[in-house]
Amino acid sequence: MSQLSDVSGIAALAICESLLLALNDRNVLPEREIIGILKDAAAAHMDLPPKEGKAEQHAAVASLINKIIDGGNSVRRR
Numbered sequence: 001m002s003q004l005s006d007v008s009g010i011a012a013l014a015i016c017e018s019l020l021l022a023l024n025d026r027n028v029l030p031e032r033e034i035i036g037i038l039k040d041a042a043a044a045h046m047d048l049p050p051k052e053g054k055a056e057q058h059a060a061v062a063s064l065i066n067k068i069i070d071g072g073n074s075v076r077r078r
Contacts, residue, residue, distance in 0.1 A: 041065050043062075045058040045065070046059070046062045
């Protein structure tokens, strides 16, 4: 993966995490909804057909999202 692609991905992740925190802080979305969004995102990258050719990359994405859920990075645990 190119350096620019890595930077773009990290920036996108940081922006999304900040948005999720802001939505939770402002009581727009409760924690359970935010966790649901993250779980849906992880599920979208799981169990893709082998012909996709990027199964390893999708598995890594799902794993990272699940680590975010487990670590509580996208919601302020009260």
